[in-house]
Amino acid sequence: MAASAPAASAPAKMPRKTIPGTDIEVSVMCLGTWQFGDPSGTYTKQSEEVEAEIVRQAVAAGVNFIDTAEGYGGGESERSIAKALAAAGVKREDVVLASKVSPENLEPSALRAAVERSLANLKTEFIDLYQIHWPVRGDGWDVAATFGELKKLQEEGKIRAIGVSNFGPADLAAAVATGARISTNQLPYSLAWRAIEHEVTAACSKADVGVMGYSPLAQGLLSGKYAATADVSPAISRSRLFHRDTSPRARHEEEGCEEELWSLVAELRSVAEESGMPVAQIALAWVLAQPNVTSVVFGASKPEHVARNTAAALAPLPASVLGRLSAASDPVKAKIGANCDVWNSKDGGRFR
Template identity: 35%
Template structure:
């Protein structure tokens, strides 16, 4: 897998980044039921498969229960001698109490404390990328920028970035002297809200986008044909009716019909174009597997065809999943005509969701 440079940095990262939100240390029901419990041995196999497949980029956060510690134990145990080859990213910022929607407001002292705890959990002396998880976790923007620069000067972080920042908060961060190298944002064929305002702003500032939830939390895996088959915890997102799960915190009716029509149209497009056969890809056939893996790689290629995207953050529940994704990562399924068709198929969803990129809240936390 060919490494790419994050803009305005010397960080060379794989275009596929392993997201470790699912590394929960075998704790079920974390993150409001988004992910099932994942055994630590499974997490280790996923990391092993990722590194063997060419991934050098790992993303975690203090808000992901147990994730930093699980990832740290794995990397320290098997890959300590290769630390300089790996790019480890984490984030500060989380809700005040479990189940609360109120974030902690971080002072400079809080940021340093959080970083030190992350370093201990990850068993490393430095982070390659330290990110502000949400704009609202900053007690004071100017003080936050100064603290990140101070931590950078101490060698505790190589670079810093932001996450979930809209045009207004990006401007404010830059106005106080901030020099982020990335903005981590939700982006997929089924979630294109950042195209309205945020991508143009990032492009103007030459800021790399790290795309999270690139498979719309699994909808683009090709496994789901209706809302009832989709896991309860993941139906919190605004694509689904707020009444579809008691875990939803938005108040909208969603656009489920458009979502599943689009998924059907994408499968049909793959069949019509016979993408897998024409590309000569080595795709595992697992029942309906050719459609499933074809949809996954097509979805990731569509994101990476956007020159503003530096890497896509992909989670996995098994080593086989990450191996298969990486196996075909260098064989792009994308061309101009296919991108146009995919844009056309998913345009009704983009219009229904509008310019609010917040996957979970009706009142956007993006500004």
């Protein structure tokens, strides 16, 4: 009797993790949708058809986690997500929706109104993860009142979990002290931006707060598209990675670390050539491998970016490659220092 053909192996599945303090399981890669409503000119907003295709492909790849904010285009991103989910035929129960409230809406009545607007924009009865987009600086913020209202909204079922974004150690400690269960802290994290490793990741770990890493490709700097400062637009080169005179939009007074950045990019390209993997996939896989990371927020301005980016979750990097990349990015980490703010100098940084 002829031997039967070996059974085809099942396709790899997108790994999932549980958001700390909840029973909500999310894909380790989260579709970020700043570009669905971006008013800054950093991205070009795509058509509704393209946005629906991006969402469809992300869900097909195993992504069940979508992140937005009321501040992305004044709610345009939230509204676009609702349209895209409907057009792609994705059921509400098959996705975990995260949104964020802007700093100017943290007073309890304004916060409640913001939640209601986001619910209407997203066409949903509840938001799975509701995050404070930025902490407020100065003496006018009643932290206890804000988180007290968030707890009420959670008890009412309008939100399922409470998160924060861009919170440094002191801000996170103040939030935890209110008695609210803080589940996540969304932070800038990439091979080119490891400032959170100095203090913030340890604070998150101590409080059992999961890290959601945003801008894992450093606004495209680690995508393989760029190899020199001259290639980068002023909207991107305004960050602290670049000399203060590189972009007219720069808000910092620093010399940057351009030499170290392009040396890192060169090493990424070398690893890509050796492995046959895209540069962006390697950069994303490095972030996914870092401790305490619950999910990595990736963007996709084109549908074809989805497969490239989500493949990072299915192809973990060997420890030797992870160490090699960390060593290549250590000089950037050292120059940036502990200030986690991508755009503002130390005295004007918004992290505390």
